[in-house]
Every structure is written in structure tokens, then in C-alpha cells.
């Protein structure tokens with residue numbers, strides 16, 4: 001990783017990419033992503049995670065067919081499935097979010113792109129457990145596709161009918177004026193915390 005400017009630019013640039021080229025992800029880039037993941041902080045330093053790195057195109061295609069919300073995942077050359085310990089759901093949910101975001105940022109910091117998908121509760125998730133051979137006691141819901149973004153595609157819109165439908169590509173973010181309170185909740189934002197975009 002580079003200096004603070006690079007990190008801030010990367011963090012602002014992270015989006016959910018859903019279209020990839022066929023170009024593979026180098027072993028070095030993958031190694032860097034996994035190393036960043038490994039270093040993620042967690043509640044009580046439990047590090048309650050394991051990763052299934054999926055590169056087999058057949059398995060990637062099968063994952064993309066587990067539910068209606070992941071059809072784009074079949075175009076990725078690689079996916080990282082987060083397998084959480086399943087012992088402390090509340091804390092692990094937080095840890096999983098931190099982990100996912102760092103994995104995505106580590107991809108973008110290397111000129112790659114990433115897209116997060118969710119194994120929907122019920123039949124889609126059951127299919128994913130069976131497909132990947134993950135023990136039932138573990139908590140598995142998140143899959144992160146990694147690859148080179150398709151030319152001009154940017155983050156593609158979720159497919160019609162998917163739970164993510166309605167979320168626009170490169171969705172705008174709420175302005176800080178709507179989000180930041182000063183000294184007490186509900187107090188007007190008068191401190192010039194900047195705008196959103």
C-alpha cells in the first residue's frame with residue numbers, strides 16, 4: 001500500500017463491482033488480499049474467520065446460481081467466501097463487516113475490483129453450504145468476487161427481481177449534513193463537515 005493519500009483515494013473508490021473481465025488475479029495480488037484480511041482486527045482478537053478461495057469456474061458458476069442475487073458472480077475469475085466461526089453471532093457480524101471491507105479495499109488498492117454478494121437465508125444458503133462443503137456449525141453468508149473490472153462497466157446494477165434491485169450503480173451517498181450531529185443528536189450540523197457525493 002502507498003501513503004495516506006493512496007489509502008484515502010482507495011477507500012473513496014471502493015464500490016460493488018458486478019462485471020469482470022476473464023483476466024485472472026495473480027497469486028501475488030491474492031496473497032496480498034489474504035494477508036490484509038488476516039490482519040483485520042476482531043472483537044477480543046478472536047479472528048473468527050476462515051476463507052474459501054474459489055477459482056474453479058464450475059464452482060464459481062454454481063455459486064452464482066445458488067440464488068437470484070448473484071448471477072454476475074459467474075463472470076469473476078475468483079471469489080473469496082467468508083466462513084465465520086459461528087460462535088458469537090453479534091460480535092462476528094461486526095468482525096465480518098470489517099473483514100469484507102478490508103478485502104474489498106485491498107483489491108481496489110491493487111487496481112482490481114471487488115463485488116460483495118450474500119447467500120440468502122434458506123434454500124440459497126443451504127445450496128452454498130453443500131456446494132462448498134462448509135460445516136453447518138459455521139456461519140457463512142458473504143462471498144466477495146475479485147477480478148479486473150470489465151471495461152466501462154463500473155459497478156453494474158443488480159438484476160431485476162433480486163433483493164438488491166433498486167440500488168443504482170455507483171449509488172450516490174447521503175450528504176454528511178444528513179448524517180452528522182454535533183454535541184447532541186438532532187443538533188444542526190453547523191461545523192462544515194463537508195458534503196456528500
Ligand SMILES: Cc1cc2nc3c(=O)[nH]c(=O)nc-3n(C[C@H](O)[C@H](O)[C@H](O)COP(=O)(O)O)c2cc1C
Nearest residue numbers: 014015016069116117118155158164167169170171
Ligand atoms: C451485507 C451486504 C449484502 C449484499 N448482498 C448483495 C447481493 O447479494 N448481491 C448484490 O448484487 N449486491 C449485494 N451487496 C452490495 C450492495 O448492493 C452495495 O454495497 C450497495 O448497492 C452499494 O453499492 P456501491 O458501493 O457500488 O454504490 C451487498 C452488500 C452488503 C453490505
